[in-house]
Amino acid sequence: MWVPRLFGNLMRGYSSSSTMVLEKGHLLKLSRTFSESDVTQYSKLSFDSNPLHFDAVCARDAGFEDRIVPGMLVASLFPRIIASHFPGAIYVSQTLQFKLPVYIEEEIKGVVQATNIRLIKNKYLAKFETKCFKDNGVLVIDGEASAILPTLTIEHV
Amino acid sequence: MWVPRLFGNLMRGYSSSSTMVLEKGHLLKLSRTFSESDVTQYSKLSFDSNPLHFDAVCARDAGFEDRIVPGMLVASLFPRIIASHFPGAIYVSQTLQFKLPVYIEEEIKGVVQATNIRLIKNKYLAKFETKCFKDNGVLVIDGEASAILPTLTIEHV
Numbered sequence: 613m614w615v616p617r618l619f620g621n622l623m624r625g626y627s628s629s630s631t632m633v634l635e636k637g638h639l640l641k642l643s644r645t646f647s648e649s650d651v652t653q654y655s656k657l658s659f660d661s662n663p664l665h666f667d668a669v670c671a672r673d674a675g676f677e678d679r680i681v682p683g684m685l686v687a688s689l690f691p692r693i694i695a696s697h698f699p700g701a702i703y704v705s706q707t708l709q710f711k712l713p714v715y716i717e718e719e720i721k722g723v724v725q726a727t728n729i730r731l732i733k734n735k736y737l738a739k740f741e742t743k744c745f746k747d748n749g750v751l752v753i754d755g756e757a758s759a760i761l762p763t764l765t766i767e768h769v
Numbered sequence: 770m771w772v773p774r775l776f777g778n779l780m781r782g783y784s785s786s787s788t789m790v791l792e793k794g795h796l797l798k799l800s801r802t803f804s805e806s807d808v809t810q811y812s813k814l815s816f817d818s819n820p821l822h823f824d825a826v827c828a829r830d831a832g833f834e835d836r837i838v839p840g841m842l843v844a845s846l847f848p849r850i851i852a853s854h855f856p857g858a859i860y861v862s863q864t865l866q867f868k869l870p871v872y873i874e875e876e877i878k879g880v881v882q883a884t885n886i887r888l889i890k891n892k893y894l895a896k897f898e899t900k901c902f903k904d905n906g907v908l909v910i911d912g913e914a915s916a917i918l919p920t921l922t923i924e925h926v
Contacts, residue, residue, distance in 0.1 A: 650814060658845035659849050662852035683860045684860075684863070692816050692818075696818060699820050705864075706864075
């Protein structure tokens with residue numbers, strides 16, 4: 613089970629006073645609440661005009677409680693988490709399954725767990741499970757990512 | 770081969786004067802050039818501070834020609850293409866393989882091809898191949914998406 617481990621295996625030894633090296637099983641986490649302004653800005657930037665993000669009536673007609681945050685905006689938590697801990701990380705792949713809608717002003721916890729690390733020349737190809745949860749622990753995005761890391765030393769953020 | 774079909778099978782009958790219904794094999798396309806401002810805005814919005822997007826020296830040290838556009842920003846072309854043709858589309862999944870870097874001011878063509886369409890109750894679960902190409906036809910992002918479409922009638926954009 614992944615969720616219990618999430619709360620039971622929280623980056624042991626990860627503090628600002630020590631150097632932490634990424635190992636298989638380690639978790640990197642970050643929470644964010646997406647505002648109406650975030651959705652508007654993202655939609656302007658990406659030209660995503662899907663009414664599910666702007667029109668509450670349309671969103672309710674489609675079976676949602678309210679307007680939903682674009683899934684790719686929520687998923688931006690994953691490269692943010694990886695790059696903030698490993699500046700210069702090169703994103704190789706990402707899979708995303710959008711399990712449940714994310715509503716504006718809901719707090720979402722992004723969790724990235726190292727599942728495999730392989731040395732390639734002088735860099736590291738790391739694979740991660742990438743998940744987003746609502747405040748109540750419900751999984752909203754499930755997937756995997758891989759990235760080339762220049763180092764396994766975790767940047768403190 | 771996918772690329773030759775891309776240029777040989779371009780939405781036959783797709784014009785502003787006719788109603789077009791999505792069928793397996795149909796292609797939906799859209800090109801975009803990502804500017805420095807786009808990258809800056811996206812990074813502010815997503816809090817992605819990866820120096821590969823801002824620091825040309827860091828990007829060159831990592832083996833790139835210059836700063837690169839965030840992969841998830843390039844990939845935002847896919848939901849944009851799907852939602853602009855099918856307003857109210859609900860994104861279900863997306864896989865992304867970042868094959869090659871995208872540089873600022875490069876024109877990128879996003880191509881979405883319907884590979885499977887299934888009626889579920891009164892909606893449609895559509896699967897797509899999702900690809901991005903450089904101007905010279907080189908593949909930069911490869912993947913697949915699935916979305917629930919409220920209708921198969923293609924909105925003219």
